Amino acid sequence: MKLGEYDKTVLVIGGGPTAWEMSRSLAQDGIPVMVAAPDDAERADMPSGVEWILGAQVTDVIGQVGDFAVWLKAGGKRFERRAGAIILALDANRQPGVLPAGAAFGERIRAMTEAEDVLFGRQGHPSLRRVIVLDRLDGLSTAASHERLLRFAVRVQEECNATVYVLTSQVKVASIGLEILYGRLRDGGGLVVKPDAVQVETGDDAVRIRFRDTVLDEDVVLEADMLVAAEDEAPSPELERLAGVLRIERDKQGFLQADNVLRRPCLTNRRGVLSVGSSAAPSTQWDTEQGVTAATVEIRELYRWIEEEDHPDTILYNRDFCAFCLTCFRVCPHGAIHFTDRPNFLPLACQRCGLCAAACPGEALELVGYEKETFFKTLSSLKPLDVEGSKRIVAIACTKSAGRVLNAAPADAEIRKGLAWVEVQCAGTIRTTSLLRLLARPGLVDGVLVLACHNGNCRSGTGTVVAKNLVESVKVLLKAIGADPGRIGYISTAANDEVELARQITAFRDGLR
Known part of the structure; x- marks a missing residue:
């Protein structure tokens, strides 16, 4: 996507002080704004560049950052507008x-x-x-x-x-x-x-x-x-409906931060859809001010990213293997798939978690750079360990947590003893077949570990949970066929957690038969 091919207008949804502060901050930064507000909303003293759509309700949204198609309903009429980004700024109930x-x-x-x-x-x-x-x-x-x-x-x-x-x-x-x-x-x-x-x-x-x-x-x-x-402070009643329209995750209370620390203070699971103030979480005046400032900076950086960076395809799609089952659409945590007569993968929305590729029952999808054969090619040089009684462990490690720990550890560190690893963008991108192929090499691979981020630290939001459930299902399968389920394990970790990760890897190694 090149400069001039995207819409810079930001749609702010809300009708109270938070929406006014958000709109004013964007307008003062030279970013065009349109506000979808209730009929009874009183317009504050706004600078130029703010368009008001009173009595508007957002009914549907498709697209990606820089190119959202937004359908609104106002005055008994339904109409379409375009927006480069969307900010939810509803005040608390x-x-x-x-x-x-x-x-x-x-x-x-x-x-x-x-x-x-x-x-x-x-x-x-x-x-x-x-x-x-x-x-x-x-x-x-x-x-x-x-x-x-x-x-x-x-x-x-x-x-x-x-x-x-x-x-x-x-x-x-x-x-x-x-x-x-x-x-x-x-x-x-x-x-x-x-x-x-x-x-x-x-x-x-x-x-x-x-x-x-x-x-x-x-x-x-x-x-x-x-x-x-x-x-x-409870979420605005409108948030539940809007979260469904926008495919935004909510936390247990109904706010839009979804208990993920990596999204604070203003991000959601969809790139280009932000939340501020009491739409994100219960917020003090200072919290709201910080969120408004952060959202303004985020919009500016998103637009710079669109203009200056290349955005190649992130998913390889094989139509011959596709069953049109909508599995990829359902599991994508980022709203990066739009269905027409086939799944369309939106490169600006995709955050390369690979959950769609892992979940595809026909293996019609591949995450670019992590194709099946590329994945196993990195392990092709493995040879049996020379030391008698040593155990070879192959780890599939999230590059944002365990990958950083393993790369930073010295070659003779205990954590790397008998360990080979493959890094993936998200632990949720692993397929069942990949784990079984590794486990099918008992003379070369004694155990397999999946190393994921802690729950609540996963950038895709659900990748950690998906990876943990996958390991448990493989354990059940191994037990059903009479194999040792102890040959596969799951560990959640963080980039600064080397000591605890080493302890758990050692415990897993010692438990291998």
Whole structure:
């Protein structure tokens, strides 16, 4: 793909502060922006270069970075637009925590969003002497929810001249500026208490909380004019639908970072589809600012990469072997395959994990540079070990983790004793037939190891899991035919984990018969 053949417009999806900050950052960097926002979205003071599509809903997306075809629905009409990249910037959905048994929301007990409207709305501040802010007590609050809790508590102190009690299991200040907020709360007379459990009593004139102070070892009763339940940050309800449309992985809570540390602060499993702020994970103001900055830099670097680098085909396709079963389309973690009358492999979207080639039942696909014969050619020079009783192990190692450890180790290091290895882009690219061909050489190969990244560190997201499951299935097969399943093993590792990797390889070698 050459300069001028791709679209530089970035589609930002969202209708709140995060979307505005993201759009402003891109526009100020000279990148054209279009924003798909709800009908009721209020446009902030934006520089030129931002196109607004109000009431738009993204219904379908195909293509790759630099060339996304996006179908939107607005005003009862469906239409297509082109975009070079897509950024999800939806703000969080706030949910009040669970109240203690017997307590119910009402005039004296309010969720934080409602309390903000009552205390800081147009009607002015009601007369309050004391306010209790009740956080969840199971320790699962986030820095993002505590930022909002602390801002609310300080504002009640400073604008309502009320004493604030905060009940929480732990004050979380692991983000820029939160320790300052906590200090303002304490300096203003705020009291932070850490009870294990509480009982709530509501009267006509006050709300009371009873709990056992484990430090003082005595019962405590706090009385206030209002109890405010802190709120958790949950994903926007729209994220689930958009993740399906865009084929984006989500974590257990429903955010788009998918618990993969390599994608922070703004990447997803698809190149050119980014997430920022509370679309990615529960985010403080500082987290969001960092995500916006990182996303702007990432877009700029992606476009430079498109313009300056060569992008040859990454997958070799043999139509004669293809059963059109859609297996490759289903397993691709990067949205890099588009089906017409055949699978089309998008070179700018492909991240060379090889999962499609490994999963193809007809072996119609090959990852360029890792074809079957190329793979085994690297092992063609293997000869039996001279030392009697020595065990030869062949390892298939992910180049991003174990490959780096093995290449950095001295030739006489224990970790390389009797070890030959082949590096692959991802451990998930290994085929069952490749492992069986290695195991079928008992005079030359005593054991086979698959060395993958730790789960959560895999750049393809699923390659580690696929590799582990593959090894387990081969073990079952070996046992079924009466062969020794102990001849094959699986180890997850990292590029800085030489000592532990050496220990596990040695243990595997010692266990070979």
